Amino acid sequence: MKLFYKPGACSLASHIALREAGEEITLISVDLMKKRLEDGEDFFAINPKGQVPALLLDDNTLITEGVAIMQYVADNAPQSQLLPAVGTLPRYKALEWLNYIATELHKGFTPLFRPDTPEEYKPTVRAQLEKKLHYVNDALSGNGWIAGEHFTLADGYLFTVLRWAHAVKLDMSGLGNIEAYMARVSARPAVAAALSAEGIA
Structure with a gap:
C-alpha cells in the first residue's frame, strides 16, 4: 500500500x-x-x-x-481494536467523535491556514475553536482516550488536529486534560x- x-x-x-x-x-x-x-x-x-x-x-x-x-x-x-465491533455502542461513540473531529475541529482550523482568510476574521475563528477545545478537554476528564477505554481511530485523528493548535496561536491555557492526552498519544510506539x-x- x-x-x-x-x-x-x-x-x-x-x-x-x-x-x-x-x-x-x-x-x-x-x-x-x-x-x-x-x-x-x-x-x-x-x-x-x-x-x-x-x-x-x-x-x-x-x-x-x-x-x-x-x-x-x-x-x-x-x-x-481501532474501531469496536459493528453493532456495538462503543463503535458508534468512536464514529461520533470521528465526525465531530472532521466537521467541527478539522474544518474549523482551515480558515487559519488559508492565506486568503481576512485577518479581521481570524480572532473569531480562534475563539470558536478555543470553545470547542474546552469541550474536548472536558470530555477527556477521567478518560484515557476520547471514545472509551481503548485507543481508537478517533484518538489518532484528534491528536493530529490538536497538534495544529500552537501553530495557529490558540490559547491552550487551562486545558490540562488535553496536555496529558497529547503526551499519552505521542508515547505510543506507532x-x-x-x-x-x-x-x-
Whole structure:
C-alpha cells in the first residue's frame, strides 16, 4: 500500500492508523501547493481531488478521504481494536467523535491556514475553536482516550488536529486534560514511528 501524505497534515491520522494496524506501507510525500510528488509527478493523475490523504491499495484501488481510509484500515485489522465491533455502542461513540473531529475541529482550523482568510476574521475563528477545545478537554476528564477505554481511530485523528493548535496561536491555557492526552498519544510506539517517519517528531 502507498500512502500519499503531507508531513503533519490531516493525513497523519491515516498514517497513525496504518502503523497501529501493523500495515506495511510506502510513504509518498505530496507538495500540496504545486500538486506534485517528490519525483515531480502530477498528483492529480493519482487523485483527481488533489488532496491528502490518499491510499493506493496493492490492486491499484484508490481510497480518498481520511475518515474513509481510517475505517478501511480498522475494519481490515480488527485485532488492532481501532474501531469496536459493528453493532456495538462503543463503535458508534468512536464514529461520533470521528465526525465531530472532521466537521467541527478539522474544518474549523482551515480558515487559519488559508492565506486568503481576512485577518479581521481570524480572532473569531480562534475563539470558536478555543470553545470547542474546552469541550474536548472536558470530555477527556477521567478518560484515557476520547471514545472509551481503548485507543481508537478517533484518538489518532484528534491528536493530529490538536497538534495544529500552537501553530495557529490558540490559547491552550487551562486545558490540562488535553496536555496529558497529547503526551499519552505521542508515547505510543506507532504514533512515535509515524511522527519520526514524517520528520515531525
